[in-house]
Amino acid sequence: MKSYFYIIIKYFEKLESNIAFYPSLISAAGIFFAFFMIYLESVGISKYLVEHAPILVVNNTETARSLLTTFIAGLISIMVFSFSLVMILLNQASSNFSPRLLPGLISNSRHQIILGIYNATLLYCIFTLVSIAPHGDKYQMPGFSVLLGIIFMTLSLGAFIYFIHSISQEIQVSNIMDKIFTKSKNRLEKLVESEKHLDTDFEDTSEWKTLMAKSTGYMQDISLNALAELSKENNLKIEIVPIKGVYVLKGIPVLKVKGETDDELEKSLLETITFSKNELIEDNYVLAFKQITEIALKAMSPGINDPGTCINAIDYLTELFALRMTKKDKSYYFDDNDKPLIYIKTVSFEETLFYVMAALRNYCKHDLIIVQKLFLMLQYLLQIDDVLDEHYKKAVVKEIENLKNDALKSHENEADLKVIKSQIERLERLNPSDQKIKS
Incomplete structure (x- = not known):
């Protein structure tokens, strides 16, 4: 039962990134509040306030x-203009930077909340306008509800100003x-x-039972807590076969299981894996390396020719690689006794x-x-002391050799070659003798 709780939480987190999630909730709140105010007007709140x-x-x-009609027309215009700005942002990000950026931009919760404020205010004003009696004395008119409509419209105008500021920031490649x-x-x-x-080894999984994917898509995320609960309850050991973020086709292995299972348990195990047509950095940090690299490559294309953006991208990649060198290549989920479970x-x-x-070598050499x-x-990266595995530095040395070979072949000017060779000599002095850069 606890495993299903973790799955529901994961599903809610995915739903939260949908562009319609917050607008739907806030719009529903606007409708409920409009009906609540209609009820208060029916019991005489406006009459009481007129007297006191x-x-x-x-x-x-x-x-x-007149006020409510103007608010409704104005809000529709503001929403159309805001949607146009969002489309411009997405189009520019796709053409100038990378189409991979779109899921992250669409899931911006601030823009969703602003859209929800617009829609909730619009719906509130519509229902309030409809509730005005065509005939009757002034006490039967929802005067207090109209005043709240003015306040909500003022809030919407403030949200619109913030939206313009946010869009102008979002569209900048540095941000x-x-x-x-x-x-x-x-x-x-x-x-x-x-x-x-902990230094640990996982047992050989070649003879374990294999569970196949039931759907197609990017393996966006895995509910490890739910998978671990199922593993503990049923005395299982599990290997997750694909790497998170890869595109999984229906019918290929996704889990290997050691232990007794039935159809119901296998279905529950597969339900812990989330498949999607989109990729989010919050679920897979490797996607950030891809996106920043693609921005750097786009900046170096002949149509854009922006080396400054490429240099900024390399700065971000440097820090991410340095942090990645503090992480193990193999990951495990441990039980309470520090034994690898997954x-x-x-x-x-x-x-x-x-x-x-x-x-980068191919496009920037x-x-x-x-x-x-x-x-x-x-x-x-070669000078970092806090490295988890010395094998990482060997990988850096290998890439220095590859970059050296491409750079020397791509330049004929003596001044350029001199600069490249001086960089290589500096790296050779820093490099340990057992990882010597090949000349």
């Missing part, structure tokens, strides 16, 4: 109708990269803190570094400034 605090009541029917970096850094730090730094496959540091460097920056990044 007349300043809180709009008691002219024509004024109330986009900083947000990606911050999310990935937080995710990595959380993983590093949760790791038990084996989680992850992308190794060497693979991550290779794929990032392969792309002709630019001496970027080549220098890449050498400085690798130099920094």
Whole structure:
């Protein structure tokens, strides 16, 4: 039962990133509040306020109708304009930076809340307008509700001003990269803190029972708490076969299980895995390396030609790689006795570094400034003392050799070659003798 609780929490977290989640909740709140105010008006709240605090009541029917009609028309215009700005943001981010950025921009909770405020105010004003009696004395008119409509419209105007400011910030590539970096850094730090730094081996899983994927999509996330609860309740050991973030096809292995299982238990185990057509950095930090690299490559394309953005991207990648060097390549979920219960496959540091460097070397090797920056990044990674595995530094040395070969082949000017060779000599002096860079 506890495992289903964890699955529900995970499902709610995914639902929260949907662009319609907060607007739907806030709009529903606006409708319920409108009906609540209609009820209060029916028991005479406006009549009471006219007698004791007349300043809180709009008691002219024509004024109330004009105000509410103007609010409704104005809010519709504001919503159309806001949607247009969002579409411009998404289009520019897709064409100038990377289409992978769109899920993260769409799931911006601040923009969702602002949209919800617009819609809730609009619905409140519509229901309040409908509740105005066509005939009757001034006490039957929902004067206090109209005043609240004025307050809500003022709040909507404030939200619109903030929305303009937020969009102008969101569309800047530096802020986009900083947000990606911050999310990935937080995710990595959380993983590093949760790791038990124990030397352990997981038993051979080749003979274990294999569970196949029942659907197709990116393996976005795994509810480890739910999976662990099922494992403890049924005395199981589990290996998660695919790496989080990969595209999983229906019918390929996703879990290997040691222990007795039945159809119901296998179904519960598979339900702990979330499949999606989108990828979010909050679930998979490796996506940040891909997105920042793609921004750097787009910046170096002939149509954009923005080396400054590429340099900023390399700075963010440097810090992320440095943090990644403090994390193990193998991840486990431990039981209360510090024994590995679940084996989680992850992308190794060497693979991550290779794929990032392969792309940057291919597109940026002709630019001496970027080549220098890449050498400085690798130099920094080579000098880090707090490294979990010395194998990581061997991977850095390998990428220095690859970058050196590409850089020397791509430049013929003697001055450029001199700069490149001086960078290589500096790295050779820093490098341990057992990891000598090949000349």
